[in-house]
Structure formats: structure tokens, C-alpha cells
Amino acid sequence: MAGHLLILFIILLAPTLTVEPELIIDSDRVHLKCHTIFKDSQCYFSFDYSQYKTFPCQHTLSGQKLRSLVNKRSPADVTVTCLYVTKSGSSRQSNKIIVHIRDLARPSLSVEPSVITETDSVTLHCQPPAFASQSLCSFILNGVIQSSSPCVQTVRGSDLLKDQSPPAQVKVQCFYTINGKWTNSPHSSEQTVTIQSPKPEVSVEVHNDLVGIFCSLLGSANSQTMCHLYYGESLRPFLTKNAEVKMTDSRRLCYISTSLDALWRDLTTLKSKEISCDDRLENGDKSPRSDGYDMSAFIKNTPVPQPHVTTAVLEPVKTTTPGHVTGSEPKTSSPGLPSSRTLVWDVLILLLHTVIALSLLLALSFCCTRILSDTNSEDPNNEALALKKMVDDKYVKEKAKAKMEVAKVSAVSLTADMWTSINTDAYLAITGHYINGEDKLDTVLLGVEHFQESHTADNLAEAMTKQMEEWHIKSKVKCIVTDAASNIIACAKNVQIRCSSCIAHRLNLLVRKSFEDITALNEIRLKA
Incomplete structure (x- = not known):
């Protein structure tokens, strides 16, 4: 009698339902398992509280098939339960699990800031739809897929460059996966991160009638580096020359000299009194333009240059013309105007x-x-x-x-x-x-x-x-x-x-x- 009571108690126990994964798309497959201790039991599954249908206790359905069972369109949520039946009777209903069937939408990608230097960092944010907020993301840098990671990443400019040297542009895209499986979403739209060389700096030294303009060079500067000097608001360089690279305090300096008079004349014709510079390497890479060096005080305190011209005063020349009769006064030529007889x-x-x-x-x-x-x-x-x-x-x-x-x-x-x-x-x-x-x-x-x-x-x-x-x-x-x-x-x-x-x-x-x-x-x- 005790044994019969024990068997009846076991039959009445509800099975445990497991679903893997709970979030899928139409093409994915979901694994349903109704756990029972009886090998000869028959399992039944109910979808959205519909009539129970007979399936093996371990069964796999595609997202599309699961939607068709409940006559729903994507996106859809389907509630699944199960029970099993043996020769001794049927079990109670299992726990409820909701299977989410979604369309994998394209993620949005943001980069902030979009222009950096090697030492700066950029934040890459791949934003999946709300239903996939717990997904892992993968970033694509210049066509190369990186390993999956959290969807928000902070990356240094030097890490983005890899084998490149600044200035350079890195194309970035991303996609996300759900449930840790390689069910990839469509790729995001492409964003560009521009990695610039650091800005050069301008300094000016004046010695008597010579002006030395120093442009610091940050990067692979050499004797073939071209320095560009800009005056005022001009977008075109006023002067271009091969760099006279000088090392000082671990910095490379491009030295440009000009006369005091020439610089004064050049700047007084411009609205802006700033000097700026940039440099271009032999391979064509160009640095950003430096901040302007204000020369307003220089213009104000420099006296107006005088032209260095030597003049001579032409005195009237008294000459005796051919055929002059002794005793008569010679003709005098006009100042600066030669006579045909002089x-x-x-x-x-x-x-x-x-x-x-x-x-x-x-x-x-x-x-x-x-x-x-x-x-x-x-x-x-x-x-x-x-x-x-x-x-x-x-x-x-x-x-x-x-x-x-x-x-x-x-x-x-x-x-x-x-x-x-x-x-x-x-x-x-x-x-x-x-x-x-x-x-x-x-x-x-x-x-x-x-x-x-x-x-x-x-x-x-x-x-x-x-x-x-x-x-x-x-x-x-x-x-x-x-x-x-x-x-x-x-x-x-x-x-x-x-x-x-x-x-x-x-x-x-x-x-x-x-x-x-x-x-x-x-x-x-x-x-x-």
C-alpha cells in the first residue's frame, strides 16, 4: 500500500521545462525540453495556452515554425508549457517560459569624438535594439572584425592605428549577437574616426633686423619635411621650405627666418596678425595647422621700416659747346636733361x-x-x-x-x-x-x-x-x-x-x- 501511494505522488509531480535560447530570430532554432524521470512518458507542449500538442520530450523548432503554431507575426512572444503522460496518468503543467522571436534590426553606431590624436581616446557605442540590450557586440575596424565585447568601448588612437601612422582615417562598423551565439545582426552604418598628428606650436624670436619663426614638429620629421608658414587668415601658405630640423629639449623644430622689414610689410596688409604653421612629410602626410601666434604687439611696437635707397643730387653741369666763340658765355645744360651738343x-x-x-x-x-x-x-x-x-x-x-x-x-x-x-x-x-x-x-x-x-x-x-x-x-x-x-x-x-x-x-x-x-x-x- 505504501508503494502505491509513493507512485501516485511521483506521477502528480510537474515536469521542469527548459528553453534554449529564449531570444531568437526566425532562422534560429529553439530547443525545448520537458524534463521527466520516466523514459516511457509521452510529452505534450502548449503554445500560448493552446491545446497541447504531442512532441518528443526534447524537441527543436525554428522561430518561423514556432510563430506559425500560434499564428503570429514577428516580433512575437510565445508562452510555452509542457506536461507528460505515462501509463499511470498525466502530470501537472510545468513552469511557463516565454520565447521571444525578433527581427534583428541594424544597430546604430556612434563615435565620440570623431577627430582625435594618437594619445586621445574615442568612445565606440554600438546600440542594439532594446530587446537585445544584453547582447555582445563586435566592432569592425577598417574591414577587420574584432572579437566580441561589450557594446561600449573606449579605444586609444594608437590602438586604432595598428600599422598606420597619423594622419589616418579608420572606418568603423559594428554588429551584435544574441545569446552568445553567432547569430549576427546586419552591420551598422559606417563611421569614420580621424586620427591626426598633434598640432605643431609656433614661437617667434626677434634679433635686431631678423625674425626667427620656430615651428615644433611632432612626428617623423626629417630633412625632407616641408614646413608651411601662414600669415593671417590665409588658407594658402605664405612660405614653404624644407625644414631645418633642430633638436632641442627632445623636440624637433623647423626654423624659418625672415627680415624684420619684410614681416612688418606682410602682416600690416592683413586683417589678422597671426602666424601659424603646419608640416608635410615626404610621403604627403600633413599635420593639422597650429594655433595662431598673435603678432599684434609686434606690429604696434615696430617702427615703420624705411626703404634703403641711396639718392644722388644731379647738379647743373656747365659745358662749353662745340663752336663756342671765345669771350661768349657757354651754354648751360638743363639739370638732368642732356643737350645734343654735350x-x-x-x-x-x-x-x-x-x-x-x-x-x-x-x-x-x-x-x-x-x-x-x-x-x-x-x-x-x-x-x-x-x-x-x-x-x-x-x-x-x-x-x-x-x-x-x-x-x-x-x-x-x-x-x-x-x-x-x-x-x-x-x-x-x-x-x-x-x-x-x-x-x-x-x-x-x-x-x-x-x-x-x-x-x-x-x-x-x-x-x-x-x-x-x-x-x-x-x-x-x-x-x-x-x-x-x-x-x-x-x-x-x-x-x-x-x-x-x-x-x-x-x-x-x-x-x-x-x-x-x-x-x-x-x-x-x-x-x-
Whole structure:
């Protein structure tokens, strides 16, 4: 009797239902197990409290099949229970478990901030739908899937770079999985993390008439690194040069020098008085632009530079004209205006009938032009007008000969200089240097441009290109030698010709600096 009572008690025990996994999509399979101690028992499952259906005590259904049993669309929640039956009777109902059937929506991805440096960190947040908030996420960096991890990750810029060097862009996507299985969601939209090199820093030092501008270089700087100097609000570099990399306090510095007068003139024409810089490596990688260095105080405290021009006063010259009768007063030539019967006139006529340099012809034409501006240039008897015509004709002939000579050479170097008169008239002189047919160094003045435009690198480059094209030497020019004025150097960069500083000019600056630093020598120079 006791044994029969015990059997009845066991039959009445409810089974335990387990479901794995509880969260699925249509294509996933859910494993249902109704636990019973009787091997010969028959299991029944109920879905959403519907009539019990016969299944093996361990059964697998797809999400789509499970939905069809209850006639529901995704997303759907299906309540599952079970019981079992033996020869002795049926059990009570098991515990209830809800199976969640979901569509795996695309996760959203955010990166904050999107622009960092190697030492900064970025937060990657892969956001699955609410029903999958406990899922694991995987991030895809530049197409490479990373191991699954929590859906919020903080990553350093250096870890994102891997084998790259800044500046670089890393493409980021993510997806999530549910229940720890590789049931992957669609990939998120693509986000970009930009990893920049650290900003360089600008410092300025002024020594007498020279200004040293230092741009710190952070990265793989070397002798091929190009430094770019910006003035004011300009988006284009005012000056570009190969870095003179100097190590100091474990930093690399690009040193750029310019004259005090040149910097003053350049900055006073701009609205913003800031100097900034960046650098570009040989492989083309570019650093971000530095913060601006405010030069307002420099402009305010620097006196207006005066042009360094030497002037001479032309005194009236009394000369005796040919055929002068003794006892009569000689004629006096007008100041600066040669008479056809003066010695000066005769010398000029002689020069025009000899081989004369183009530079001298241009100078004579210039002088005649200035003289004509002070006289009646429309007078047919004006001797200066006649002289200018002779000079101009001679110049055209000599220039044609010079062009024929230059056409024979394979390489030309240029020297260029900007000069401003006391009347603030600006002139750009361009000279060509080459080896002639006798293997000797020869020189020709390409031209002197009356420069009425602003002295920017672009305007200078336009004038220089015009001269090179006129002389048909654009492809032959190998180097431009200048006085290291910043706008001329930038001009050379614009026309894509190597630039070199004039050694004589550098030595002159060095000697002047030495005189100023040694009081005794400076006093001697001032007395001379």
C-alpha cells in the first residue's frame, strides 16, 4: 500500500521545462525540453495556452515554425508549457517560459569624438535594439572584425592605428549577437574616426633686423619635411621650405627666418596678425595647422621700416659747346636733361653703337622716361625723346640676339630681387645665368617689371612665369637665387622651382649683425 501511494505522488509531480535560447530570430532554432524521470512518458507542449500538442520530450523548432503554431507575426512572444503522460496518468503543467522571436534590426553606431590624436581616446557605442540590450557586440575596424565585447568601448588612437601612422582615417562598423551565439545582426552604418598628428606650436624670436619663426614638429620629421608658414587668415601658405630640423629639449623644430622689414610689410596688409604653421612629410602626410601666434604687439611696437635707397643730387653741369666763340658765355645744360651738343649726349650716342648690356639699356630707357616726365614729351625737338627711341630700338635688337644665345643652352638659373624707390615705386628684376657655348658663365637681364600689384607670392609668380615664357626657358630653369625674402621664396615654391639663398646677402647680414654687436666696430662703420 505504501508503494502505491509513493507512485501516485511521483506521477502528480510537474515536469521542469527548459528553453534554449529564449531570444531568437526566425532562422534560429529553439530547443525545448520537458524534463521527466520516466523514459516511457509521452510529452505534450502548449503554445500560448493552446491545446497541447504531442512532441518528443526534447524537441527543436525554428522561430518561423514556432510563430506559425500560434499564428503570429514577428516580433512575437510565445508562452510555452509542457506536461507528460505515462501509463499511470498525466502530470501537472510545468513552469511557463516565454520565447521571444525578433527581427534583428541594424544597430546604430556612434563615435565620440570623431577627430582625435594618437594619445586621445574615442568612445565606440554600438546600440542594439532594446530587446537585445544584453547582447555582445563586435566592432569592425577598417574591414577587420574584432572579437566580441561589450557594446561600449573606449579605444586609444594608437590602438586604432595598428600599422598606420597619423594622419589616418579608420572606418568603423559594428554588429551584435544574441545569446552568445553567432547569430549576427546586419552591420551598422559606417563611421569614420580621424586620427591626426598633434598640432605643431609656433614661437617667434626677434634679433635686431631678423625674425626667427620656430615651428615644433611632432612626428617623423626629417630633412625632407616641408614646413608651411601662414600669415593671417590665409588658407594658402605664405612660405614653404624644407625644414631645418633642430633638436632641442627632445623636440624637433623647423626654423624659418625672415627680415624684420619684410614681416612688418606682410602682416600690416592683413586683417589678422597671426602666424601659424603646419608640416608635410615626404610621403604627403600633413599635420593639422597650429594655433595662431598673435603678432599684434609686434606690429604696434615696430617702427615703420624705411626703404634703403641711396639718392644722388644731379647738379647743373656747365659745358662749353662745340663752336663756342671765345669771350661768349657757354651754354648751360638743363639739370638732368642732356643737350645734343654735350659730352654726355656724345657718350650715349657712342654707347648705342657698341655692344651694350641689356641691363644698361634698360637703365638708360628708365632714365629717359623719368626725364620725359619732367619735360614736354610731345615736343618733336625733345632730345630726350629722340634718345629714348634710339635706346628702345637698340634694346629690341640686343634682346633678340640674347634670346638666340639662351635658346642654345640646356639649363638656366635665375636671380630675382624686388626694389622699392624712394617714391614707393616697386620693381622686380629677374636675371638669367647660364654656361655659354665657350663654356663660360654668362648673364642676361630677362627683364625689370614695374610692380604695381601687392607683393604677394602669387603676383610675383605670375610676373616670373611671364618672363620665363617670353624667353622660352620655363623648362630649363633649375634654380632661383634670392635674398631670402619670404614672398620671393614662396613665389619659387609656387612656380615649382628649387630656391636657394644668396650667400653674399647672407654674409652681408652676418657682417652687419657682427658690427652691431661690437660697439667699437659699429662706431668705426658709422664714421666711415
